[in-house]
Amino acid sequence: MHIHYLTGEFARSASETAFLSSQIDRTRAMLGFTLVFCVAFFLSFFVTDIAVLGLDAAVRDTLPARLLVAAVAGTWAWLAYRRPLSIRAMRLAASLSEGIALCCFMVVALARPHEVHWHAMSMLIMLVVIYLYIPNRLVYSTALGTGASLVFLALVAFVLPPRPVSDLVTMGMLLVLINTFGILAARRYNWVAREQFRLQVTLKQLAQRDQLTCCYNRHYLHDHLLEHELQSARQRQHPVSVILCDIDHFKRINDTFGHHEGDAVIRTFAGLLHKMVRSGVDAVVRYGGEEFLLVLPGIDLAQGTSLAESLRAAFAANRVAPDADGPGLQTTASFGLATYDFARDDGRVTLPDLILAADKLLYAAKHNGRNRVEAIAMN
């Protein structure tokens, strides 16, 4: 999970999407809040204009632009509260509202050409809001912020009544500064948020997964997986199979080739299990030293037995021989499989019962000569 040094975003799009998805509720709330704030900001300035200046031509002329900003920002804020906007839609909402607000600001500046200093101050405030408060991609905020700064400077230099060069230079410097600090602060915010996410992912990984094989650990099995799979099986009323499998005569591998090679065999076995089950559907758990549990939702006895047979045959084709000249050792594994069909559930059997049954069958497979599959349907 590498963070790009310029944008502060994850370099890999899959990591970035995972991060954005984890933040989506917070981002939606932030977007809604800041857009409501924008509506209030633009409308309140209209009210104070009338209070101070009366309904003169300049105030009247800028009303449609202000109403347009309020309408666009207000509509997006309402949408953000009402429905789960996608990340793309939220970015569109942010960019569109920012763009229209900046255009409206230019209209106000043109309509009131003698208040350049106030306009400059408002511009700086708007840039702070764009870089730091409205959630958007840094590259979009930068394009809008720097683009609007250049347009504003061009208005002051060529369109509005002439001003001393020193004024222009000072204004230009201030705009460069606020854009630079805005970009740096937004980048740092991106970076810190992603660092935090990366840490959370690592901690979750450490808490849920076994370090040697990257399989789920027993802690995760008992704390989360069993409950989740049981609920889902009862809801969907489908069969669930569990397979408990154990490498045969593993002690011999350790004794012959050492623990390092033993670890490699465990990793190979786990890799094979991961490769041959359905990614994102089945769960592979390291149940003990060289013992693994597979939880297979929607898999009946015939399908489970066929999978266990394929796993058995694939692993038996594997030989442990670190020295190419040596005879090596054949590696095999034994499998116990138990299935329960939740479509015909009478509430008697739970997943721990299935695991217990699979454990007994694994013991039977060892007892009956190893390198074999024993299976049972529990209803």
Ligand SMILES: Nc1nc2c(ncn2[C@@H]2O[C@H](COP(=O)(O)OP(=O)(O)OP(=O)(O)O)[C@@H](O)[C@H]2O)c(=O)[nH]1
């Ligand atoms: N290298 C390595 N060995 C482990 C690990 N965890 C457990 N073991 C070893 O695995 C061996 C398991 O041996 P046993 O339980 O006697 O079983 P076995 O030799 O596989 O015999 P059967 O299961 O009856 O076929 C023990 O020697 C443990 O020390 C591990 O993470 N790495």
